[in-house]
Amino acid sequence: MTKAGFLTLLCLVFFLLPEFVSAQVQPKFEHDTVYFTSKRKNIKLPFKLVHNLIIIPVKINDSQSLNFILDSGVRNTLITRLYYSDSLNLKSADKVAIRGLGSGHDIEALYSGGNTMQMKGIQGDNHQVYVLMEDVFNLSHRMGMPVHGIIGYDIFKNFIVKINYSTKTLTLYRPDVKLKKKRKAEEFPLHIEETKAYVYGKVHQQNGDTLQVKLVLDTGASHTVSLYLPTNERLSLPPKVMEAYLGRGLGGDIHGKIGRLNAFVLGKYELPNLPASYPDEEAIRPALKIANRNGNLGSDVLNRFTVILDYPHNKLTLIPNSKFKEPFNYNLAGFEISTPLPGTNLYIVSNVTENTPAKKVGIETGDQILSINGVECKDMLLPEILDMIDSRPGRKIRMRLKREHKVFDVNFVLQSRI
Known part of the structure; x- marks a missing residue:
């Protein structure tokens, strides 16, 4: 699939993962701890970047190294696909039903607590894992490589996370480390609400109207910006739009429209003429009740910066990279x-x-x-x-x-x- 096509496909998949869980046996959310296994102040990890999505190696219990998408929009670790040679040896597992965005039905998953998560130089204890009983996302086929799952908040809440999209390196710092501010960097307040990180930006619409929007910061969404029309009567569709299949959430398919904004503005940074997605109301109804948000900000914007996500201190830092001024393209081949x-x-x-x-x-x-x-x-x-x-x-x-x-x-x- 094209980068733009996948951008559409994943634009609304990840930011509402298992927040809505109805369980046959209600899971107990134990306090988990993720920490450096040495006294180092930081650990640098290379990552793979496909469709604007960050893929890192993770081990669960005594498993071999598995490929996970690093997603700031997901609350709990999710296993989306296992292969015949993969073994997790999960601790106790209970069956649950997970509901997310989309027009379909709930899907079954296994919930397991008390697991161990490992990355290079990092360990997580009492780790909670959801294992989907059905591979609804088909991530491996779309990413061109085996992808086993998604991980997010457990990493971001415990470290200062620096994402260098240019060098494809991820640097995790202990929360007590003070980073030197770069000359071209700009800092923004990061609002953490119910495990999600939010930023405020502005959209310049083609009707001449400019308004402030509250967006989920989402490294697991490969698009630019997704806007929810029902959340603000001033949000409007551009005059030229195309019908689009916007992705597949846990609840099923998500449809909507794609059109261009005159610009999206974050602090002193203005990104002109970028495509935005406008999902149909029915598919995003669960999200409309959460935190009065207007949509989400995806990695096709974030990858134009070196991004420092500092959940412990409620701060976001952006440093423009060489891609900052590149035009935004969308599914040019079709x-x-x-x-x-x-x-x-x-x-x-x-x-x-x-x-x-x-x-x-x-x-x-x-x-x-x-x-x-x-x-x-x-x-x-x-x-x-x-x-x-x-x-x-x-x-x-x-x-x-x-x-x-x-x-x-x-x-x-x-x-x-x-």
């Missing part, structure tokens, strides 16, 4: 990519949108992508492919595809539809 065998270089068209360059040249769901602009896909990682087909409007793309036993070529030009 198709999405999945990997049926995660970890391999086999890429399949998983969805084609109507009235897009891909649709007009006859690309269909299920087509295998063999090469792009003369480069064979077997020699490319998923992020490299996404960067190529979602680079800029006007770029010419040549693709070789395979459908059943037939190999054929197509040519098209990347185009913005909003």
Whole structure:
């Protein structure tokens, strides 16, 4: 799937994970502790970045290293998929039903407390874990690599977390460490409410209106900004929008619209002409009752900065990086990519949108992508492919595809539809 397409797909998936739990056996939320295993003041960890999402290695109990998305919008650790060779040896487990965003039904999960979580130089005791009985997100196929779960608040609440998107490094500091302020950095109040971190920004709408919005800070959402129209009568759709499938929450599919804001402003930083998503009210109804928030701020904005999330001191620091002034693109090709065998270089068209360059040249769901602009896909990682087909409007793309036993070529030009 394209970077922009995945941006849409995940834009509302993660920020409302298991906050709403109805349990056949109500879990007891024990106090957990996450700490450095040495007297070091900080630990630096490399991460992988796919679809703007941060992937880090985590061990649960005596498991092998598992791939987790680091998501500031999620409350509890969630296992979304295990493979035949994975073993967690969970402590006591009770069956629960989890409800989230979307138009579908509750899904079953196992809740387990008293576990051990380990990262390089870090350990968490009495760790609470939810294991989904159904892989509703299909993260591994969409990320092009095995993805086992999502982790968030347990990390952010215990450390000062510095995310360097340029170098793909995560640095965790002890809460008593005082960081030197960089010259280009700006600090913002970080409002922690019920495990969620909120920031206030401004949206300049195309109707000329400017208003302040309260947004969940969400490293696990790969889009720019998502806005909930019912939360403020002054929020309005842009004049040019497109119907879009915005993602899949725990409760099912989420649909809505995509359109551009004149600008989004955070302190002294102004980001012009960025796409925003506007989910349908029915799918986000549970979120409308929480903390009077107007939406969420995703990683397609955050990755233009080095981000320091300081939950212990209620502070956010942003330092612009080399990507800060790059334009925001959205699904320029009009198709999405999945990997049926995660970890391999086999890429399949998983969805084609109507009235897009891909649709007009006859690309269909299920087509295998063999090469792009003369480069064979077997020699490319998923992020490299996404960067190529979602680079800029006007770029010419040549693709070789395979459908059943037939190999054929197509040519098209990347185009913005909003």
